[in-house]
Amino acid sequence: MKKFFMLMFCVVMAFALAGCGGSNEKNASQAPECKVLKVATDANFPPFEFYQEQSKVHTGFDIALVKAVAKQMGYEKVEFVNVDFKNILTGLQDKKYDMAVAALSITPERERLVDFSEAYAEDGYKVIVSKNSKLGDDFSALAGKTVVAEEGSYAEELLKSKAKDVKVVPVRDTEAGIKLVAAGKADALVASKIVASFFITHNYSAKVKFAGETILDKDKYGIAVAHGNQEMVKKVNEALKEVKRSGEYKNIYSSYFGN
Structure with a gap:
């Protein structure tokens, strides 16, 4: 019986690792099993971001765009955290989140607190x-x-x-x-x-x-990251560029704002 439970445990763990895309020894020795991007938002700003109570999911233009950007950056999952708008930037400063998207205006005052990607909307x-x-x-x-x-x-x-x-x-x-x-x-x-x-x-x-x-x-609105994290800014900008080049940005924009 003991051997049976041990065998089942190993099978479950094997599936878990495979689901995150890393089942061989080389991948197993590398950092996280699943690459998760933690994103702060304020989900009461439609059509940019809002929360659908019935389906229990975040949706909106910003949400769809960040998912596309995250995929380009190699993330397998995006975790959205709902935060009061006034607390978003301090949360980034405290490194509670990897980035924030909430129709954040790029202003000189805010650029002293956080870093922004290139503008993605006006x-x-x-x-x-x-x-x-x-x-x-x-x-x-x-x-x-x-x-x-x-x-x-x-x-x-x-x-x-x-x-x-x-x-x-x-x-x-x-x-x-x-x-x-x-x-x-x-x-x-x-x-x-x-x-x-x-x-x-x-x-x-x-x-x-x-x-x-x-x-x-x-x-203009930008994606915000912790101040000084220029490596992240560069990756986000590269991903944004690719999302626009591929036509995905245009499709997302049309879905929420029309042509």
């Missing part, structure tokens, strides 16, 4: 107001108003640096800001045009709208 920031509001769509129109923005986001940075006499109220995410505006608890929200469009189109078209056509500012 976005713009707009003013969102209640359906019946006549508030203007630029910084001057926000003077004397209560304006919400996602905590730690580039939108919050914009308001604090460029808007005068504005009460800036940080919120958990874009949807939380939309709800406050819809309920009349805030005069406006400044947020990503792409993300706000998603929420307005799917759930809030009867309650909120864009104040106008003005783009307050544009920015």
